[in-house]
Amino acid sequence: MAREVGAVLTIATLLPDLLGTYGDGGNGLVLAQRARLRGVHALLVPVALDEKIPEASIYLLGGGEDGPQRLACDLLSSSSFVEHVKDGATVFAVCAGLQILGHSFSVEGNDKYQGLGIVDAETTRGTTRSVGELCVRVGERLLVGFENHGGHTTLGPGTSPIGDVLRGRGNDGGVDGYRTGNIWATYAHGPVLALNPWLADAVLESVLGYELEPMHGVADRLYAERCAALIRR
């Protein structure tokens, strides 16, 4: 679905001071640059924790520590964010961001904390922490990245994962993340869109509503090298 905000594609990185532990800011940079190189006028807006959330085409949520994750959830639930998403804005979330969008998540001391409830998903505390490479089969392609979290996420019956885990844990060892309409999420933290240029373009195409011209660069070499490295081991 194309969603016009003037002629500008606004990409808002939400609360990077709280949710940006693992270089997650890279995702906004990658989306903006790949859009610009196709002639789209993209605006990248970091939204600090004392700022109002602007209307945007794409919202990005990163990973964070327990305390900041709770505060981010509180700030978002009392903002216009949920409304913008219900109006059709696209969300790309990783790690803590993935958890916040669900009904509830557990942080330190196994306290259950209420999420934004936008996605039918629930996160409890897993028995162990997963730190390492994550590789997920998404249709014909691979999503490669790195995960570092202790969450165990269960999806509701109407919610589809983003793909099947080939290596690492993702939501539960079987599947990773979710994709529901305009919302994308994965446990692959940090600049996952830098590692997976096809995924960055898929997100952009879903927002712009048309197919993008193919683009070749060093990111494609990186993607090929990571896929080979993760499958080999």
Add this chain to the structure above:
Amino acid sequence: MGPSGRSRLAAGAVRAVNWASRVAKRGSGTVAGGRVGLKISPKLLTDLARDRTTILVSGTNGKTTTTAMVGAGWGTAVTTNSTGANMPAGHVAALAQSSSVHTVLEVDEAWLPEVVRQVKPVVVVLLNLSRDQLDRASEVRQMAERWQQCLKAESGFAGTVVANANDPLVVYAAMGATNIRWCDVPTQWMADAKSCPRCTLALNLQATTWSCSCGFAKPTIITTTLRDGLSVAETKVPLELSIPGAFNEANAALAITALYEVGVPPLDAAERINAVREVAGRFTHRQWSGHTLQLLLAKNPSGFDALLSTVQNDEADVWVAINARVADGRDPSWLYDVPFEKLRGHRVWCFGDRRLDLATRLDYGGVAFEVVDDLNQVPPSSQPVALLANYTAFSEWLARSAPC
């Protein structure tokens, strides 16, 4: 056998293992001996540190350099872990090998609470605290909390903390102590301290100060200032370092303050620190395959940020080498937290196991780059090349190159 008898035996074992491992040419032979010693006597570190005057240095960046500065500035024989083995096995090895009372030890951030408890230092220097080696879940707020606990009088700490007053996470940690010497030194990296360490609300960061609505704020009673020159306890101190970087001036300011605390006059300490020319191969000029390289070590975003500021206005070619082995942290996501945009206008040559991750980061940042897949194919360079490398990449380049 009583505890101190056991430790005497253990200290002997440390020396023996270190000697054997040096003879066998396996490593520098410091950590192996320390491990054996700690197995024999778990209280070995406490026993070896007793009756010494010990300064501990910790923080995310600058530990090795600041430790070397304290060692050089003391003006006497010192016991120190100059090989950078900064966990208890390394401390035990250093203490077993030298009986000098004057002791300065670099301490890994995560080990600081344990080492403070065992060593009973007279001074703890806290440089800075920011994210490092992300796959190890080094969550910086939790670290600050643990530091604060171990520096409380109730925890048995009776020394003085020398701390960077411009790093909110360090201030939060140091506040646990009763005796504190605050140092107002320029601190570039604030990215991990935008939200208050005490209450998580937004910090109000201004040019020379910072505060939070909860009352947590930059300390006002300052011992040391570094701004248009260095002043320690109201003495003007001439600082003319032989090694580059504004961050090293800040490190020197904290080193001189720590030495002042143990009775070394700041003017004497500064004169000796000004003469330090290299620290474990860092900052030195090296030769490699017809190129002259200045080797610069940076392990995390704040370290890189500090180094980028020193090269960005230079004419020098910039080479960057990135690995992601265990000692580096297996996850190079942090490359996106480094403001590589500062290198726009330079051409950056990408080396190391993760050169493609680096090249992709530079590409998205609008920085011209070349990926070097084959070390035999490096074209001539302007002199000297600034070579920025993370931990294991730095070691490789140090081994590969020769002194000038």
